[in-house]
Amino acid sequence: MLQQVSFPLRTExxxxxxxxxxxxxxxxxDADLRPLRLTRMEEQKLIDRIxxxxxxxxxxxxxxxxxxNLGVELKITPSPNEVRTLRGIVILLExxxxxxxxxxxxxxxxxxxxxxRHPEITYAILDANDLFGM
Known part of the structure; x- marks a missing residue:
């Protein structure tokens, strides 16, 4: 039997x-339905905000x-290998x-x-993750 919910869910x-x-x-x-609350319209708002x-x-x-809000971890870390470009930053949504x-x-x-667009954010990520290994 499917749960009855009082908020909009993402269409299948x-x-x-x-x-x-x-x-x-x-x-x-008793499932956590937070990820399903991200409708297509809400997803676009989130993308624009990001x-x-x-x-x-x-x-x-x-x-x-x-x-x-979603119960999901967004991980942004430098690659374990050398970071020479933005592609060396690992961005993973759980x-x-x-x-x-x-x-x-x-x-x-x-x-x-x-x-x-903002390379200073990348530098801050590198600094926060101990860029120089000190």
Whole structure:
């Protein structure tokens, strides 16, 4: 039996296009439905907000909001190998039941765009992750 919810949920993806396990999640009575609350319209608002980030502090606040509202961790760290370009920064949105495959790709892409526009944020990430190994 599917849960009855009082808030809008993301519409289901076409069959075979996603592995979000939406139906299984809705069938569990005590499941965390926060990832399903990210509708396509809300996703676009989030992407726009991420792309508009102008400082490292804003990025940290946004990571906290994503953790609180979606129950998902957005990890942004330097690669264990040498970082020569922006591609050396690892941006990973935690895989979680209910989180659409498209969202798991679009959020890191939006973060990468923000970092390309504001290289000082990338430098702050490197500094926060002990760039010089001291």
């Amino acid at each position: 993806c076409p069959p075979g296009a996603c592995v979000c396990e939406r139906e299984r999640l809705l069938a569990e009575p 792309e508009g980030i102008a400082s490292y502090e804003e990025l940290k606040r946004l990571q906290d909001r994503i953790r609180t 895989d979680r039941p209910g989180l659409c495959k498209k969202v798991r790709q679009s959020i890191p892409a939006a973060v990468r765009k923000a970092l390309e």
